[in-house]
C-alpha cells in the first residue's frame with residue numbers, strides 16, 4: 802500500500818488520536834485547534850504517548 806497523507810493516529814482508550822512527532826508540533830497544533838474552536842488558550846494540553854514515540858492532545862477538564 803502506498804503511503805497516504807493522512808495524519809498518523811493511534812487509539813487511546815476508545816478514541817482515535819492524532820499523533821504529533823514532536824512536542825513543539827503538538828503545541829502549535831493545539832493552539833490552532835483552540836483558535837479554530839474558539840477555546841481558551843490552554844484548553845488543550847500535550848502529553849507523550851504511552852505506547853509510541855509521539856505526542857497527543859488532551860482536553861483539560863474544566864474546574865467547577
Ligand SMILES: [Zn+2]
Pocket residue numbers: 810811812820850851852853855856857
Ligand atoms: Zn499514541
